[in-house]
Amino acid sequence: MCYGNGLQFSRSQMAKSNAHPTLSQVARKAGVGTTTVSRVINGGDRVSPKTLAHVRRVIETLGYMPNQAARTLKGHRTKTIGLVVPSIADPFFSSCAEAVQAIARANDSLLIVTVTGNEPSNDLDNLDVLIRHRVDGLIIVPADSQNHALRDLLERVAIPVVSIDRPVGNSSITSVVADNLRGAMTATQHLIDHGYKRIVCLTGESGLYTIRERMNGYRKSIEAAHLTPIFDTSVKDYHSAELAIRKLLDSANPPDAIFALKNSTTIYAFEALQKFNVAVPETIALLGFDDFELASTVRPSISVIQQPVDEIGKKAAEILFEQLYAGDKSSPASSKQPRQIKLKTCLIQRNSCGCTPANS
Amino acid sequence: MCYGNGLQFSRSQMAKSNAHPTLSQVARKAGVGTTTVSRVINGGDRVSPKTLAHVRRVIETLGYMPNQAARTLKGHRTKTIGLVVPSIADPFFSSCAEAVQAIARANDSLLIVTVTGNEPSNDLDNLDVLIRHRVDGLIIVPADSQNHALRDLLERVAIPVVSIDRPVGNSSITSVVADNLRGAMTATQHLIDHGYKRIVCLTGESGLYTIRERMNGYRKSIEAAHLTPIFDTSVKDYHSAELAIRKLLDSANPPDAIFALKNSTTIYAFEALQKFNVAVPETIALLGFDDFELASTVRPSISVIQQPVDEIGKKAAEILFEQLYAGDKSSPASSKQPRQIKLKTCLIQRNSCGCTPANS
């Protein structure tokens, strides 16, 4: 059990020797002071070229890597930011995460990801851990937009926070979201322009901020056209979708178009329609909110409202770092930031709504 | 600018006061020693119920949260693990990440995610940062399985490492991968059993370990059946897929089946086949490696070899923590771990291969 370090090391030091060498070990071996080594690993200013080269060689030999925890303790940043999302497997959030990660990396920071499963209590737990780890900033998709405890904690925290996809209660926290209302209005209006009169809105779980906004958008356009809004909130999975579609089909006055408010709902509806051999868009047209990978591959291809996914993650991260750097000098100056950023959505015309774009 | 802390605080201490209170501030305010507070936040053993309650109240009042960096510095774990993947947006890796995150969380640890874009040099950079942050363990998808520098770094690092999806060079690093070879054999054999004679293998980018394994599996089954292996490595995107399919169709002896070795290739091929109005599976059958969300929704539904995605992430994380805990007592005991774990794949029979399963 001898590590060949000679007699000058105590037992505890020996135990460490196969782990990470420390700055002072480097200093000793290089025959310089710790200050010098510190300077070397921080750019090498104010160090003679000769010493610099020498110290660098020793660092290389020992495989020395600075301990971030020690730096943090000296009051520096942890160089980490936290991302709290409902799920990483969800394409929407994983794309956001990818964009956030890229910006973090560009700012020399790491991304810590935690997932809530849309469980409000997890929001708080996750934040707690993240704060203990002293992340420099936080990007969060609040499971419950209205949670008071969450808002209070976030307001109190001394670090920049920005929410994505959904805003946080009525707080001053900057949020970056898609313009769900306008997107849904555009979608609905498009269906109306096609001449459809009985447009059913399939909401999926209707508790979320995004869904409520989209419902409002739908209602607004429908009412502006003097049509009747028809909501169906029953779709939760494929089975319930099949039931809902069946019921719609069998009703006295079946719909001529469906507007689905979320990805999975769109797909379930599409599958049910397919199963019942309903001609899309001839008998019933379909338009979904949120694009997905094979929307253009299935037949008919599915028209959707596309959210600027990457843009959301990117923008949020950029704002976060802006606030972070602003905090260096003038904390109160951050109030010039807009409180809520709504990014434009985009109607992708494919076949399911009745359009016949060139490239299909 | 007075925070009501009285005169005993220096200017620098005041600057801190709007950030995070420290353990000793809690101790002072509670009128106890730092040890006691430390004990309280670590479970409260060996503290009188009365003191315990009192200290807890002070902690609550001050909104105190222990500083993980300080703990780390005392030699404790950082309670973080690092995950290095080619991309988070990719469904395969995001699902793995989700599984890893869950296990990490169950072990009271956070997940730091970095992405390489399959760029070997990024592997090293990312590891470097992660190690500086002293993650307790590492799960990595090596961009280049054969990279020496990577292997050396990984072998040298004093923390548990497990690779997923691809092994690391010829190293002793535990890896958790799908049984690509056997999966490809099963797929190919299935096509052979259907009676197809000219089965083309569309590889996509063929440099990756997984693809090579799958190519070997294909070749093995093909040769065992005394057929001729036909590889096409030209598919990189939809455009090249269209070209490849066109060429295949126009050849003197067109294929009667296609085995696509990766997700995107399968989809591109499917789209090209669709575009050229080739009847699938009647004229040409199609089977893909790796399942994807709408594989069962498109018409015909696409048969695939499914990888145990969650299982891979879960297993890898579990092994990682096992090694982590094992390291507590007996470092060399970890050698009883199997070096390479291959998880079974599963043939999902849908329509594109010529099958007619009940539920379609």
Add this chain to the structure above:
DNA sequence: CTGTTAGCGCTTTCAC
């Protein structure tokens, strides 16, 4: 049960 004390590895005045 409780407090004192000595660092963990690093940065940072402040002298030389």
Add this chain to the structure above:
DNA sequence: GTGAAAGCGCTAACAG
């Protein structure tokens, strides 16, 4: 240019 020394916030002996 360079180094000595003082902590950052916390835990863990080691006394009481």
